[in-house]
Amino acid sequence: MSNQNLREPTINITPEEYKKLSQQRTPKPKAARNIPRAFLVGGLICAIGQIIINFFLASGLSRNDASSAATAVLIFIGALLTGLGVYDDIGKWAGAGSIVPVTGFANSIVSPALEFKREGYVMGVGAKLFTIAGPILVYGIATSIAVGLIYYVLRF
Amino acid sequence: MNLKKVGNQTVVFANPPVILSSYSVVGPMEGQGPLGNSFNQVWPDNINGEKSWEVAETKMLQEALQGAVTQAGVQSDQIDFMLAGDLLNQIISANFAARQMALPFIGVYGACSTMALSMALGSMLIDGQFAKHILVGVSSHHDTAERQYRLPTEQGAQRLMSQQWTVTGAGSLLLGQAGVGPRITAATLGRVLDYGETDVNNMGAAMAPAVADTILNHFKDLNRAPSDYDLIASGDLGSVGLGLATEVLKRSGYEMGDTYTDCGVLIFDPSQDVHAGASGCACSAVVFAGHIMERIKAGELKRVLLVGSGALHSPTSAFQGESIPGIGHAVVIEA
Numbered sequence: 001m002s003n004q005n006l007r008e009p010t011i012n013i014t015p016e017e018y019k020k021l022s023q024q025r026t027p028k029p030k031a032a033r034n035i036p037r038a039f040l041v042g043g044l045i046c047a048i049g050q051i052i053i054n055f056f057l058a059s060g061l062s063r064n065d066a067s068s069a070a071t072a073v074l075i076f077i078g079a080l081l082t083g084l085g086v087y088d089d090i091g092k093w094a095g096a097g098s099i100v101p102v103t104g105f106a107n108s109i110v111s112p113a114l115e116f117k118r119e120g121y122v123m124g125v126g127a128k129l130f131t132i133a134g135p136i137l138v139y140g141i142a143t144s145i146a147v148g149l150i151y152y153v154l155r156f
Numbered sequence: 157m158n159l160k161k162v163g164n165q166t167v168v169f170a171n172p173p174v175i176l177s178s179y180s181v182v183g184p185m186e187g188q189g190p191l192g193n194s195f196n197q198v199w200p201d202n203i204n205g206e207k208s209w210e211v212a213e214t215k216m217l218q219e220a221l222q223g224a225v226t227q228a229g230v231q232s233d234q235i236d237f238m239l240a241g242d243l244l245n246q247i248i249s250a251n252f253a254a255r256q257m258a259l260p261f262i263g264v265y266g267a268c269s270t271m272a273l274s275m276a277l278g279s280m281l282i283d284g285q286f287a288k289h290i291l292v293g294v295s296s297h298h299d300t301a302e303r304q305y306r307l308p309t310e311q312g313a314q315r316l317m318s319q320q321w322t323v324t325g326a327g328s329l330l331l332g333q334a335g336v337g338p339r340i341t342a343a344t345l346g347r348v349l350d351y352g353e354t355d356v357n358n359m360g361a362a363m364a365p366a367v368a369d370t371i372l373n374h375f376k377d378l379n380r381a382p383s384d385y386d387l388i389a390s391g392d393l394g395s396v397g398l399g400l401a402t403e404v405l406k407r408s409g410y411e412m413g414d415t416y417t418d419c420g421v422l423i424f425d426p427s428q429d430v431h432a433g434a435s436g437c438a439c440s441a442v443v444f445a446g447h448i449m450e451r452i453k454a455g456e457l458k459r460v461l462l463v464g465s466g467a468l469h470s471p472t473s474a475f476q477g478e479s480i481p482g483i484g485h486a487v488v489i490e491a
Contacts, residue, residue, distance in 0.1 A: 002352040003350050011405070034314070036253045082310050107312045111311040122187045
């Protein structure tokens with residue numbers, strides 16, 4: 001709620017005019033730079049995932065098992081790079097390209113774990129582990145249940 | 157009774173307090189910035205061997221406070237009050253630093269305007285003859301602020317172009333009733349202004365109206381103009397906020413010209429990729445205690461207006477969709 005009835009003298013601009021001015025002057029994200037970067041890095045992570053899947057398939061795993069194993073490997077890599085302090089630098093460059101793949105999900109869980117370790121394993125790591133990933137899980141699971149129910153009903 | 161208040165918001169000191177000493181401690185990034193040489197201490201990293209960032213911030217503030225006391229050559233039992241603040245919940249950095257200093261302590265919170273606010277309050281205490289020596293100090297820390305206000309530091313998200321980088325550092329001044337040094341001659345205390353900005357990633361825009369309002373009232377109260385100052389520096393509006401405040405003041409009848417700048421623009425080089433500049437209590441504190449004091453002592457600046465800028469929100473208020481109230485406090489420093 002903005003100020004009402006300010007004693008004069010005060011600045012000669014209304015909140016509406018200021019909002020317009022501030023929108024004009026606030027720099028926008030550099031989409032022309034960010035989108036290709038996100039495409040490159042996101043694509044690269046997926047390509048690495050595919051290589052790992054192919055490796056597991058060649059080792060004799062079934063397709064389902066191979067993709068589960070590859071996901072686990074990617075999560076491990078994401079977590080490791082977060083622990084080494086590299087993932088945030090990748091994220092700075094790649095934006096959504098490194099947030100959306102499963103490695104970004106690992107980063108969103110490991111980074112609060114590292115951050116809140118000093119508050120202890122219960123009130124720190126335990127309580128804060130899902131501060132970023134929590135909403136994704138809540139709505140991800142809720143959506144999948146809803147879709148599952150619709151699918152179940154439509155089958156009859 | 158001869159009231160020292162002039163106009164609506166300004167106090168003019170009858171016996172202007174003297175800045176006896178200034179001391180600044182900063183992190184490595186601030187040390188590498190364009191003002192790196194003006195700081196007393198540059199830490200090699202943000203934690204400097206302490207067990208947490210919060211402890212490191214407290215340590216930084218202690219060193220700045222102790223540094224100012226030592227430089228002034230004043231015994232600590234001659235210091236009447238200590239005024240300090242920071243950005244963390246319940247101002248723990250200041251409280252814990254005060255535990256070490258063991259001086260009568262007044263905790264101050266004005267968000268990033270705390271340094272200017274403490275200077276104004278300290279000067280009022282001295283000029284009101286309640287104290288001979290006052291120690292003021294503030295701190296902020298990039299990593300403690302990030303984890304309190306934003307995301308974990310290792311989270312791989314992109315920062316927005318309007319975002320500012322919290323300065324890791326602490327600045328301190330020892331004010332005295334008499335002695336040699338620049339003097340604090342007047343102060344204009346700001347009112348809280350809210351122009352409806354809700355974006356916590358654009359604090360400069362949230363604070364600019366309040367800073368402009370304080371500058372405008374300062375000029376009106378003292379019948380001064382921008383040309384009466386060699387330097388007018390706002391605290392941490394950053395590049396977006398500086399542009400907005402300049403434009404708002406222009407529309408209100410004041411061409412600020414080249415004398416007006418912002419500590420949040422000065423402390424980092426654009427190549428350091430901090431986006432819209434710097435923020436944090438320490439931003440204006442270390443730029444003033446280091447760079448500006450250096451220029452005043454060198455005789456380059458005769459009269460300076462430092463306008464601390466604060467965003468008075470909390471993560472809770474922001475999540476609840478409240479807009480961000482801003483404040484600006486101005487102090488006049490004369491050689």
